[in-house]
Amino acid sequence: MPLEPIKDPTNNSVPSTQPELIEPLCAIFRRTLKAEGLKYTPERAKILDTIIDFDSLFEADQLLDTLKAQGHSVSKATVYRTLKLLESAGIIQHVLVGREQSHYQLAIGQTGNTLLIDVDTGDIITTELPELIELRDKLCAAHGLTAQAHKLQIFVTSNK
Amino acid sequence: MPLEPIKDPTNNSVPSTQPELIEPLCAIFRRTLKAEGLKYTPERAKILDTIIDFDSLFEADQLLDTLKAQGHSVSKATVYRTLKLLESAGIIQHVLVGREQSHYQLAIGQTGNTLLIDVDTGDIITTELPELIELRDKLCAAHGLTAQAHKLQIFVTSNK
DNA sequence: CTTGGTGCAAACATTTTGCAGCACA
């Protein structure tokens, strides 16, 4: 059942990401899967759709719950297996915050991601710091290395 | 048995850190423990000594093995409990790299730490990027936040 | 029919916790 028509992200959570993101990402995923001789199954499609609907960071657990809440029954194993596929397709990336479990996020702006983590409340704001790129590349060059990506976490407190 | 005399780091691994680091860190740890009504036990002292001898990053497991290899029998539970204490004393910090298990490192240069992670070999270089501080503080200010610390991971490939 | 995908449950690895006994104040 490949190539099932792509649905609108009219699911549960706030549609935080632009709907038009769905098509390209599905396409990327399908292409990557095909290149590996793997299949674009309904489960995989639903998982990606659900991820796209998330605000930035999410956890495997959360994803599983949301899928269940939507009436899609997808097993834990399939979720984890699909997360791995999505990661190696470059569609999502691991983001480890503090000592907790794994978080993931869509890897859209591949410039690298900056997280502002409120140490009091645990709130996380995802943002970008484009000026870092130059700095980063200079540092790498000095080590004879080439930067492929980066992650910056800033632990903050509120001024309020 | 508080205040046991501080030994030289003449243990197993390469003495990578300056010996004079030992005193201050022990002192900080002792002070923090005392402030909480906790005790500076031989186990805790040995754990800190062993950590100081490590090259930058280490894992709980590694720490446990090294302690055992030195003939100090410290239980897993105590290691984990002590790591938490050291973390809240600001002596070590969590560094999560990729999808693997927790790594820790001494939090000496509290300016924040920069890791160069070779995606091919898994090698990790720890370094500093002082220019980032200003950038970081500006970003936080724009969000009405104050930066307390940061971590930067740069994923690299070798130019060789 | 062959290859890949799924769910389930069991297995795993890492970290945490409960508890009994110990040691110092």
Added chain:
DNA sequence: TGTGCTGCAAAATGTTTGCACCAAG
């Protein structure tokens, strides 16, 4: 005598794997 610390073993997490069955080319 009480408070904290330890080791052990059990529990709790989060993630992975083995397996039997299903589905599509």
